Amino acid sequence: xxxxxxxxxxxxxxxxxxxxxxxxxxxxxxxxxxxxxxxxxxxxxxxxxxxxxxxxxxxxxxxxxxxxxxxxxxxxxxxxxxxxxxxxxxxxxxxxxxxxxxxxxxxxxxxxxxxxxxxxxxxxxxxxxxxxxxxxxxxxxxxxxxxxxxxxxxxxxxxxxxxxxxxxxxxxxxxxxxxxxxxxxxxxxxxxxxxxxxxxxxxxxxxxxxxxxxxxxxxxxxxxxxxxxxxxxxxxxxxxxxxxxxxxxxxxxxxxxxxxxxxxxxxxxxxxxxxxxxxxxxxxxxxxxxxxxxxxxxxxxxxxxxxxxxxxxxxxxxxxxxxxxxxxxxxxxxxxxxxxxxxxxxxxxxxxxxxxxxxxxxxxxxxxxxxxxxxxxxxxxxxxxxxxxxxxxxxxxxxxxxxxxxxxxxxxxxxxxxxxxxxxxxxxxxxxxxxxx
DNA sequence: TCTGGGGTCCTAGGACCC
DNA sequence: TCTGGGGTCCTAGGACCC
Numbered sequence: 001x002x003x004x005x006x007x008x009x010x011x012x013x014x015x016x017x018x019x020x021x022x023x024x025x026x027x028x029x030x031x032x033x034x035x036x037x038x039x040x041x042x043x044x045x046x047x048x049x050x051x052x053x054x055x056x057x058x059x060x061x062x063x064x065x066x067x068x069x070x071x072x073x074x075x076x077x078x079x080x081x082x083x084x085x086x087x088x089x090x091x092x093x094x095x096x097x098x099x100x101x102x103x104x105x106x107x108x109x110x111x112x113x114x115x116x117x118x119x120x121x122x123x124x125x126x127x128x129x130x131x132x133x134x135x136x137x138x139x140x141x142x143x144x145x146x147x148x149x150x151x152x153x154x155x156x157x158x159x160x161x162x163x164x165x166x167x168x169x170x171x172x173x174x175x176x177x178x179x180x181x182x183x184x185x186x187x188x189x190x191x192x193x194x195x196x197x198x199x200x201x202x203x204x205x206x207x208x209x210x211x212x213x214x215x216x217x218x219x220x221x222x223x224x225x226x227x228x229x230x231x232x233x234x235x236x237x238x239x240x241x242x243x244x245x246x247x248x249x250x251x252x253x254x255x256x257x258x259x260x261x262x263x264x265x266x267x268x269x270x271x272x273x274x275x276x277x278x279x280x281x282x283x284x285x286x287x288x289x290x291x292x293x294x295x296x297x298x299x300x301x302x303x304x305x306x307x308x309x310x311x312x313x314x315x316x317x318x319x320x321x322x323x324x325x326x327x328x329x330x331x332x333x334x335x336x337x338x339x340x341x342x343x344x345x346x347x348x349x350x351x352x353x354x355x356x357x358x359x360x361x362x363x364x365x366x367x368x369x370x371x372x373x374x375x376x377x378x379x380x381x382x383x384x385x386x387x388x389x390x391x392x393x394x395x396x397x398x399x400x401x402x403x404x405x406x407x408x409x410x411x412x413x414x415x416x417x418x419x420x421x422x423x424x425x426x427x428x429x430x431x432x433x434x435x436x437x
Numbered sequence: 438t439c440t441g442g443g444g445t446c447c448t449a450g451g452a453c454c455c
Numbered sequence: 456t457c458t459g460g461g462g463t464c465c466t467a468g469g470a471c472c473c
Contacts, residue, residue: 042459049459065458083459110455201453232465234453261461310458357460 011246012118012128012151012178015158016099016135018092019146019166021112022050025091026081028144037078041066044267045082088112094143102135107250115155117250132174151176155248156241159198160216164188189217199238204231216242256294256365262287263357269308270353276305277340283358284339288332291360297328299362301335303342308354319346328364335360 018024022040027033037054041047048055048064058076060069066080073080092111099106105117118128125131132149139147150162157177165175177185194213195205211230213219220242228236237247262283270276280303291298304320323342329335339358 044457044459046457047459063459067457070457113455199453203452232452234465257462259462263460265459267457308458 010153010244012122012153013155013158013246013250014103014116014118014128014132014135015109015150015155015162016095016114016116016139016147017150017162017166018095018112019148020050020052021092021145022083022088023052024145025088026084028091029087033079037076039066039069039073039078039080040083041080042083043264045080046265048080049083091143091145095139095145095147098139098142099135101138102131105250105252107252108254115158115250117252118151128176128179129174132176133172136173146173149174151178153178153244154241154246155250156198156238157244160192160196160242163192163196186217189220190215192216194219197238197242199234204235207231256296256363257290258363260287260290260298260360260363261357262290263304263355265355266353270356271349271351273343273347273349276347276353276356277343279356280339280343280358281336283356284336285332287358287360288330288335291330291363294365296363296365297330298325298335298360299328299364300324301338301342302359302361303339303346304357304359305343305346305353306355307351311352311354314352315350317348317351319348321346322361328362 023033023038026038026040033052035054036052037058038052039048039055039060040050042049045066048060048062048066048069051060051062055078058072058078060072060078069078072078088111092108096106096108096114099114099116103116103118103121105119107115107117109115118131121131122128125134128151132151135149136147139145148162148165150158150160150165151174152158152161161175161177164177165171165173168175180188192215193205194200194208194215195202197216197219200208200219207230208214208219213222219239222239224236224239227239240247264279264283266279270279284301300322302320302322304318306318307314307316309316309318321342323338325334325338343356
C-alpha cells in the first residue's frame with residue numbers, strides 16, 4: 001500500500017481548540033481569576049462543566065456534582081461560577097472570525113473547537129507549525145483566550161495532535177503530526193491510551209483493551225476488516241483515519257438539525273401539571289425559535305417528564321409521548337398546544353418531577369419563510385378545525401387537556417407513526433383526566 | 438408434515454461526541 | 456439538601472410486502 005501521506009491527494013487538517021473554554025472566557029473579563037482554581041457550573045449550579053488547569057490537577061472530574069466538591073473547594077479556595085452561555089457564544093464567534101482569516105475552509109465543530117482545511121496554504125507558511133503558532137498568538141492577542149492547535153492528515157489525526165499539544169508542554173501548544181518522522185510518531189502513539197482517540201469512548205476502550213489493544217499505535221496497526229466485523233463500521237473508519245487516510249470531510253456549511261431538544265432539570269421538584277405545563281411551554285418556545293432559525297418545520301413533537309433518578313427514596317416515573325401534527329409546522333402556539341396535549345397524556349399525579357423537555361422531530365427544511373407560514377396558517381382547514389377543537393376541549397376540561405390528533409388530514413409520516421404506536425390516544429374521549437385536582 | 442427469499446421501513450437501544 | 460443539555464450515527468430485530 002502506498003504511503004497515503006506521500007500521495008498527491010494528501011489532505012491536511014488543523015484542529016483549533018480553546019483551553020478550558022468557559023474558564024478562559026470568564027478570565028478575559030475578570031483577570032483576577034487568572035492562576036486561581038475555577039470551575040463553571042451547569043444549570044441550577046448542579047455540575048462542574050468546565051475546570052481550570054488548577055482544578056483538573058486536584059482531580060475534579062468533568063460533570064462532577066458541585067455538592068460533592070464543596071469540601072475540596074473550601075480546602076483549596078476553588079471559585080465556582082454559574083455558566084454564562086451568551087458570553088461563551090460571543091467569544092466563540094470572535095474566535096471563528098479570526099480563524100477564517102487563516103483558511104477559507106472552516107468547520108465550526110463545537111463552541112470551542114474548529115477544524116481548518118489547510119490544503120493549498122503551504123506556500124504561505126514556513127511550516128504547518130509556524131501557521132499554528134501564528135493562529136495561537138493572534139487569538140490570544142485579539143480575543144484573549146489560549147488555544148492549542150493540532151495538525152494531521154485526517155480529522156482524527158488533527159484531534160489526536162491537539163490532544164498531544166495540550167498534554168505535552170514541550171510542543172508549546174502546537175503539534176504537527178504530518179511533518180513528524182514515522183519513528184517519532186510511533187514513539188508518541190505507543191504512549192497514548194487508545195481511549196484518547198476521537199470516536200473511541202468508554203465502552204469501546206474496554207472492549208479493545210480486552211482484545212489486547214491498549215495504545216493508539218496498536219489500534220492504528222490493527223486489521224480494519226477484523227475491527228469492522230467485531231465492532232462495526234465506525235471504528236474501521238477511525239483506523240483508516242489514524243493511518244492518514246482521510247475519510248471524514250470538512251463540513252464548512254453546518255447541516256440543518258434533524259431534531260431539536262429543549263429540556264431542563266428543575267431546581268425544585270415539581271408536582272402539578274400546571275407547573276410542568278409552564279416549563280414545557282417555555283421549552284417549546286425556545287425549540288420553535290431554533291426551528292424557525294433554520295427555516296424548518298417539524299412533523300411531530302415529543303414531550304417527556306422524569307422524576308429524580310438519583311433520589312432512590314422517591315417513587316420513580318418517567319414517560320414520553322410522540323404527538324404527530326396534522327401539518328408540518330413551526331408555529332409556537334400550535335407546537336405548545338401539541339406539547340401540552342402530550343403532557344396531559346403522560347402526566348401522573350403524585351410524583352416529584354425533576355426534569356421535563358420537548359423534542360422536535362421529523363424536521364424538514366422549508367424553502368423559505370413563506371412556505372413555512374403557508375404550512376402553518378395557510379388555507380389549511382385542518383389547522384383551523386384543530387384549533388377550534390382544541391379551544392372547545394380547553395373550555396370543557398381546562399388547560400392542558402387538549403387534543404389535536406383528531407382534526408385534519410394526516411401526512412404519511414404521522415400515519416406510519418400512529419400505526420406503530422397503538423397506545424397513542426387519538427380520540428379526546430380517551431384522554432385521561434390529567435389534572436391533579 | 439414439510440414451510441422461501443429478498444427487500445424496505447421503522448423503532449429502540451447503544452455507542453459516540455461536545 | 457444539592458447530580459447538565461444538547462446532538463449524531465449504527466445496528467439488530469420486527470413488521471410488512473411481494
